Amino acid sequence: MLLEVRNIARIRVPVRTYFLFGMIAAILTGAAIVYSSQTPAQGPQSGPNTQSPVPPPSASPQSGPPEAATSPFSAQPQRSGLNIVVLDPAHGGVDTGARGTGGIRESEIVLELALQVRRALELQGFQVVQTRQGNENPSFDDRSATANAQRGAVFVTLHISSTGLPGTARVYVNADLPPVADSNGLIPWERAQEPFLGLSRKFGDLVQGQLTQRFKGSPDGAQTASVRQLRTTAAPAIAVEISSVAVENRAELDRMGPGIADAIARGAAAFKPSYVVASTPGAAP
């Protein structure tokens, strides 16, 4: 009888043990599940933040970016008339822009092209400010801010297209911006280009005319497009886009460099007499 009880007790021990094992295993498994289920969720959070910085709500003509204080031109006596060209080699850094099948990268070519355009502009007596010197990628607003801090400047952003007839070049000016409610007389940063649209069109037509003389098949006048970079730029502003990264040999694009540079410089020189510069940087004409 006693033996039987013992036997029962002996039998019960493994059952309890299994229960304990089960409990411990369950706790450990639970912890593993919690840990591993958190891991994939952390992915997007730790990924690169692709959101662009929120632009300032509005910029008065007087408000300048930090670059204004360090600009080599701010210390110089203010000259009247157009004397500065802000050159923007588009893209840069992780943003390569258009890429050709032959490995041509827009961001690299426009940086080299900017040097040629710079030299041609300097020969025409312009001072040149670049939005980037190397393989950096300033935001659209940072690039616009470089231009908006200057007095008597025009803005030229340089691009290479993915499409279009190779060996041609197109000038774009910003499309009309839809009207908005009163902004207390200040130029809203988001629509800084609006007061300059007429001047941009004139500047664009002059540069396009020069380009079309050199590159047959290019359009006769500047085109309109909703170019993000131009919208926040408070100066006569154009985009010059060259066709294209689809060329088999990048030498074809390199050969266009001197002609592009000369056309932009001559276009800017021709535009100079028609630009009455406002008293403050970025102010409406």
Next chain:
Amino acid sequence: MTARWKILLIGGLVIAVVAAAIYFPILRRRVKLAAKLQQQSEEQARRELAQPIAINPGDPRVKAKLFWASDALDSTLAPAVVELPLSNDPALRSKQVLNTLLAGPVDAELRTLPPDAVLLAFYLLPDGTGIADFSEALATSIPSGIASEQLAVDSIARTLEANVAQVQRVKILIHGQEVETLAGHLDLTGAFVVNTRPASLPSKPAPSAPTRAPGMLTPEKAPGKLAQPERKP
């Protein structure tokens, strides 16, 4: 008894730890796979929902004007007339014409939108603003550049203008989100003007063609003569 319990307890713990160590990487892989599958099935569901809308044979057949790239002029659009049964409901009609635009012309070279892009949704607000929500591919597969991006947006705006009088402007979203640019150049923060004229045609939505859940478009039901979508190399 107590010593035995201790041994059993330690033994149990050791086994549990070993078992957990073996099971942990397997579990982690399975959880990751499950998350990926869920993501894929969500995207699949969205794509299936967004498949071209079945054409209602009861809809009146009209000569729709679709704007694809011109084969004569560089970086310009040319209208192509395609006979389609189109709904009188402006939102549904917009979806039908945009899906036809996405399907592409006979000559795939004249496409303005990437072949893998999908219209996920189209809403028409009472003020005449159309909200066109496209899949990520519209931004990632389009050739980057001012000319190509402007041509894509123009083809959307002009196709809506030619076929849906009620759409006054169009706002383009990518996967439900407002984005700064289409592919690095074209400004998508605002809406594009489609039509400055007041809406006149069609006069009222036909009661026989209510907005319904989009169905699948089989090749047999594909509107007009359309090229098969092709991926660019």
